[in-house]
Amino acid sequence: MKMRRMAIGAAANSSLLLSSKPNPITIPFSFSLTKTSSFLFSLLTPPRRSLSASSLTSHRHNLSHFGDGDSVAISSECSKMLLKGMTYPELEKWVQSHGYRPGQAMMLWKRMYGNNIWAHHIDELEGLNKDFKKMLNENAEFKALALKEIHTASDGTRKILFTLDDGLVIETVVIPCDRGRTTVCVSSQVGCAMNCQFCYTGRQMGLRRHLTTAEIVEQAVFARRLLTNEVGSITNVVFMGMGEPLHNIDNVIKAADIMVDEQGLQFSPRKVTISTSGLVPQIKRFLQESRCALAVSLNATSDEVRNWIMPINRKYKLDLLLQTLREELCLKNNYKVLFEYVMLEGINDSDGDAERLIELVKGIPCKINLISFNPHSGSLFRPTKEERMIEFRNTLARAGVIVFLRLSRGDDQMAACGQLGKPGTVQAPLLRVPQQFQMAVGSSS
Structure with a gap:
């Protein structure tokens, strides 16, 4: 189906918040794309450096220097x-x-x-x-973003492109749902440093920089301003766009606080969800400081698989991640974490995976979203077939787990989960496929 595209003249926008550079996250591995490449995708780093990306950034955004968020909102x-x-x-x-x-x-x-x-x-x-x-x-x-384009998918999902003051572009998605609910999916970074192997944003872009508080908040404001008359009231916010939200925790917590202010945007804290790949110290801080909901992108039931498809697991293992959630959620009333599980055919969708997942989440107040993988160029993976997803869901449900199937939305406009972003000149590396999965992904490596 042909896309509907609306182009908006990008008005000059001079507002740029200060201190939008990433904070360090150290993960024990390092990869160089080529011997001569100026781009080093490195998560095995000294404390002051998490990613050197000279070919991805201008001199204005030298990622070897890190700030702590935009403590002063100055253009x-x-x-x-x-x-x-x-x-x-x-x-x-x-x-x-x-x-x-x-x-x-x-x-x-x-x-x-x-x-x-x-x-x-x-x-x-x-x-x-x-x-x-x-x-x-x-x-x-007033404005930290300039509207560039709106793409409309066949299912009514809108992908909004914004230009930042430095010329970089971010993407926001508005997802109309039934039952009077419409969700805006906001980005928290330009790109992402996590290099999850199934995610287009991290694989194709690397990390350019953090978004500032104003740049995050304004995505929700723009969504309401532009689309409320078309899609109805925008009721939910999910921090599931470009970036790892808890890598930019200062600006994300502050932006979420602004969104739930009862005299302002008036989003319910339970309807503002921040997603993470599993940054354990930041999860602790978030659960202690924020009233908003937490989603954890799990996607595997063993360290071996998760180390491969989500390299953050090499720093924060499954046992540590899940035990942290058990301990922290004991201190919160009527609070459930949402586990997101992207289903990859032949990788994490077996009967054994379902049984292990049941054991992993025991003792954690939670819900599980089973998500169909959204294919994109450069990916090794295939989506699990719908019948298999239903069988997997039924196994979890029989064990008393609260579980949902999440359908793809906006995939024909690259607006679905894991599809956001524009490729950079140099991509993050594909990681070595474990031998037992090489047939599933058609790899000979």
Whole structure:
């Protein structure tokens, strides 16, 4: 089916938040694509470096230097403050520092996030004091993203492309569902450092940089502003777009806090889900600091398989990951973690996998989403057949596990799970296929 594509002139957007460089994550392996390549996909690193990607980044984003998130939301033009990079207490303090009452801050907050206004420009701030608007025009910036394109898939899923201030592009997906629920899937990084073997983003892009708080929040604001009239109220947010959210934990937690503010976007904390490949220290911090939901991308029932398809497992083994969840969830009431399980034919979909999965999640309040693999160029894997997925689900359900099948959405526009991103000039390496799976993937290596 032919795609429907809407092109929008990318208006000049000068707002760039500071400190968007990645924090270090050390994983015990290192790969060089070629002996002469300037790109080193390295997760076996000194503490200050997690990825050297000189051929993927400009001099403005040298990944050998790491920040701790955008502690100050300032644009690159005349030191203007990026409004969507601040929580409400920060906004209130900033407004007062310019000599205005806290009530003005609340009025501004509601016009940015509430009342179906979702203001992107000073002209949309009806009802605000004239002098206050003049101060905002001189000292603040509303937009951190510039709209580039919207692609519409045959099932109604929309993939939105945004251009950042530095020219990089990110993707956001809006997924209309039945029962009055529509989900926006936001990105947290430009690319990803995790190199999950089934994921287009990590394999084809590597990591360019973190997204700032404002760049994350504005994806949800833009989705409501652009599409509410077409798809209805956007009720859910999932951090399952480009990137590993907990690798960018400072900005992600802050963005989620802004999204669930009761005077602003008003998303329910239970309907804002942050997904992770399994960064154990960051999982602990997230569960202790955030009210939002957690999803863990599991995808294997043994360390051998998970080491291959999800290299983060070489740093944080399955036992450590699952025991951490058991311990942390004991401290939370009425909280279930969501396990995501991408089903790969001949790799992780056997009867033995189903039985091991039942044992692995014992003692963890959880739900499991079985996800059909979405093929893409350069991938070794094939999706598990639907009949086999149903059998796998039934095995889990008979054991009392809460389990769902998640259908692919937007795959004809490369908008489905694991399909986001644009290939870089150099891709992350394919890892060695374990011998017992070489036939399943058609590998001779």
